[in-house]
Amino acid sequence: MEGDGNHTSVAMFILLGLSDEKELQLILFPVFLGIYLVTLIWNLGLIILIRINSNLHTPMYLFLSSLSFIDICCSTSISPRMLSDFVGDAKTISFMACATQYFVISCMSLAECCLLATMAYDRYVAISSPLQYSAIMVPGRCWKLIAVTYGTGFLSSLVETVPCFHLFYCGPNIIQHFFCDVPQVITLSCSNPFICQLTVFLVAISLGLGSLRFILLSYGFIAASILKISSDKGSAKAFNTCASHLATVILYYGTALSVYMHPGSGHSMKHKVLSIFYIIFVPMLNPLIYSLRNKVIKEALKRVIKRSPPILKK
Template sequence: MAKERNNTTVTKFILLGFSDFPKLKIVLFTVFLGTYLLTVAWNLSLIILIRMDSYLHTPMYFFLSNLSFIDFCYVTSTTPKMLSDFFQKPKFISFMGCAMQYFFFSSLGLTECCLLAAMAYDRYAAICNPLLYTTIMSPTLCEQMVVGAYITGIFGSLIQLCALLQLDFCGPNIINHFFCDLPQLLVLSCSETFFLQLIKFVIAVIFGVTSVIIIMISYSYIVATILKISSLEGRSKAFNTCASHLISVTFFFGSGLFVHMHPSADNSLSYDKMAAVFYTVVIPMLNPLIYSLRNKEIKDALMRYKNKRVFSHCHS
């Protein structure tokens, strides 16, 4: 049953952000600003390093550079607005601005789901079919997988955006969050939201569950192959090529499931915000570190770049 409407139409929303912690405003702003700057620096640096170093022109690093690009855009879709809101009172955002923020945020999240699944398939091909790896993971296939991830992510989010724009908002207009997420908007709508909730559920199943299934199937074959390797060194090397990806998958899907798959309650809103901070701010910062610190090829590329700069400086 649709909620009772009044004659007012909401054109702006107020984002409460982290107003629950007024005494920590400066501390939180400093932490989030530092995290955002580190995230931008690390992800862009990883993209540049992969593009510059010919040794890293492989499918694995092609996917990784795209993951870094998505993480850079992902954190930028929410964090700058959140940072500016620390010093705004009240923290207004227009209805269309709110809808577009959710569209970009959702598109990037859905794209990352697909990309993480593609990266799992890449690891499967590398470990289970090493002799055919370059044939299976051809440059054309890699490009098609990445383009497909972007297109399907945008399309999935566009469907939700079109349904969202059909809703009426009559008040209240207060969002108890630091960005415009769909669950908070659905609560504020005075229209019937069942259709959009159904769309949201179907897209979550198509992108989230399907991606997880692909990842689980890929790793079941990978584990079976690793167990057949006789040498301990060989097993360790094969496992290390997958460990970084597994950590990223666990963080990304784990935090997302916590927020979107449990019933919301007033006393859980603070926990939801903290979980949202984790997958919107912290994970994009951690991903380049996870892949760099555990990766010898990235370390070697950094050393080559450093030696090249030293040589160029000495030569000049």
């Protein structure tokens, strides 16, 4: 990027992070390092468990392993950079690295929205048409849905990222956040950000809120199907199959909407804390939410432990 007149283009941004107090940063470093390691271990462990256990080769667990992969990518795009800023003096990030970081975060976040909608559809078919479930959710169709999920996230993120990072940035270059989030980045632009803002808004409305509407509609049909089940035991079983997914939806959309429905408060500590929750904590909690109430996963884990070498059991 080249400047006009006496202006020079910005080659680096400075991320202010969560706090400028060195003592607090040294306290936060082991906390977020532990969270990141737990996120990696739990999500990778869940992917491997689903992969090696034939009882988990069903659409529900295929989508769940895809969710774990998205969570790993989302967390990895933020945490290593944030951890290095906690212990390092220079908090600079290159222009290209900033654009890449936002692209990955946006891609994975939008893909997660689509995947959660796909998982809601899977639960709807399982409860509303249990006899036709195997015929409808065949492996080929499931893989196509996953491919569409990632493809939609990739293209939508590209549509967002390219115009926003093609704006002219001539200074200041201080981002009051712990990662390159577009609502904060474009406030530093020396050119008109209207097209970029409009693009981000349209993507958020069409994919973010669009997938949420689809999820709510699916659960409306699921609730209607559950009410038709005569036995209490059958109703409870049907509800339990949706409980984990519903908890994930509430956590993810609840915090994400709290962050992006008030973009003007992007510099506040409350905004940063909510961003941490949905980008850092939710990826760590997702495998735990799906594992605690899932008997199939618990039994699969027990079988793996029994077959493992004695040193692993200790």
